[in-house]
Amino acid sequence: MSEIDQNINSIGLIDLSSENAPDYLSGNVRRIQAEKARQERKMKQLEEEVKFFEDLTNNVLIPNGLVTDKEKNFIFLKDNALQSKNFWNRWLYNYNQLKNxxxxxxxxxxxxxxxxxxxxxxxxxxxxxxxxxxxxxxxxxxxxxxxxxxxxxxxxxxxxxxxxxxxxxxxxxxxxxxxxxxxxxxxxxxxxxxxxxxxxxxxxxxxxxxxxxxxxxxxxxxxxxxxxxxxxxxxxxxxxxxxxxxxxxxxxxxxxxxxxxxxxxxxxxxxxxxxxxxxxxxxxxxxxxxxxxxxxxxxxxxx
Known part of the structure; x- marks a missing residue:
């Protein structure tokens, strides 16, 4: 698993099978189903983010000499996920617009x-x-x-x-x-x-x-x-x-x-x-x- 993968997948998922799962889920089928659906949506979003940052790093930033081997692990910042994601999303969008x-x-x-x-x-x-x-x-x-x-x-x-x-x-x-x-x-x-x-x-x-x-x-x-x-x-x-x-x-x-x-x-x-x-x-x-x-x-x- 890449550093980007690890950073993104460490954000905000609950293990529903764990005995440490929140009490409000205990024995409540509808809540468990709703939480499961939320988890699936979150997981899909995380998978998309992993792909975005890996594609950005491997297909654009590294080939163009814009990041070093050390820096590639700091493109996505999990503690500032929204800001770093917004920055690189906008950056790549404009980069592709100009390229075309x-x-x-x-x-x-x-x-x-x-x-x-x-x-x-x-x-x-x-x-x-x-x-x-x-x-x-x-x-x-x-x-x-x-x-x-x-x-x-x-x-x-x-x-x-x-x-x-x-x-x-x-x-x-x-x-x-x-x-x-x-x-x-x-x-x-x-x-x-x-x-x-x-x-x-x-x-x-x-x-x-x-x-x-x-x-x-x-x-x-x-x-x-x-x-x-x-x-x-x-x-x-x-x-x-x-x-x-x-x-x-x-x-x-x-x-x-x-x-x-x-x-x-x-x-x-x-x-x-x-x-x-x-x-x-x-x-x-x-x-x-x-x-x-x-x-x-x-x-x-x-x-």
Whole structure:
């Protein structure tokens, strides 16, 4: 039985044949039958969860290098079953949505020329590695999976410190709820929370690129006017602005988590990562890119 299997199957089932079964079941046939039906439903749910996490780990996370051999046993957290399950469910759903997006070279060309000035050039050296296209959500999902796998493991792994016993000898002592565990827990909660934002914004981002691709697939469409396509994709000026503001806000939320993880790793590994400035600088740069984008939208819809 795998570690995932053991973790999930240890949750909330009653042995009806045990003498320690609850008193309210004693001699009551209807209650026993109802409890048996509940147990069967629960067991089916647990089997589905085991399959989900094993498929996720073995078919997606490990082949893509997103988890280590140690971390694979901490993808499902039984003490935080609902939160960890929701996070990975949403993560996989969005991952598959993006995997199935097929826009071909025409859409890729649009993405490369989507902005007047390539925003990656402005962010270079500020927040580590970046995708070719600023809103390649797959890149950020990969990062979030990597962060979650590492920090969930750090959170749930016991840590030890050296202390002297009464005889003055140094001994290893397990720290319960150590500073390392608590810091990792806080970062994991931030990662879990942002997944809902990614879920919402990614769907809008997908709809946007699908609409763009539909326009570009029309052989009569003037592909020389790439920026003007925004007029055909969005109903009005307000919706276009709101869309851009939302996805740039998501980028800022991601960068905040990025710097939390970076600082955690630097402290744990006793090293410095190159290619970063700080969150305030990144936020300011993202705002600059957004403002340029909004000015472009204003000019397009004024024409």
């Amino acid at each position: 997006l097929n826009g071909g070279t025409t859409l890729e060309s649009y993405k490369k020329n989507e902005f007047n000035e390539n925003p990656i050039n402005l962010l270079k050296g500020k927040m580590g590695s970046m995708p070719e296209n600023l809103f390649d959500i797959t890149f950020y999902l990969d990062k979030l999976a990597r962060f979650a796998a590492d920090l969930q493991t750090e959170w749930k792994t016991p840590h030890f410190s050296t202390k002297k016993n009464n005889a003055g000898t140094n001994i290893l002592v397990e720290e319960i709820g150590s500073e390392r565990n608590l810091e990792a827990e806080q970062i994991v909660n931030n990662i879990w929370d942002i997944m809902e934002d990614f879920n919402i914004t990614n769907q809008k981002n997908l709809d946007y690129y699908k609409a763009v691709n539909k326009q570009l697939s029309d052989h009569n469409y003037d592909k020389k006017q790439l920026h003007a396509i925004l007029k055909d994709v969005f109903e009005n000026h307000r919706i276009a602005r709101e869309f851009e503001i939302e996805r740039f806000e998501l980028l800022k939320k991601y960068s905040k988590i990025l710097f939390l993880v970076k600082e955690n790793w630097e402290k744990r590994l006793n090293r410095k990562y190159d290619g970063f400035t700080n969150y305030d600088d990144v936020e300011s740069t993202i705002d600059k890119i957004l403002n340029n984008r909004l000015e472009l939208i204003d000019s397009i819809f004024e024409e």
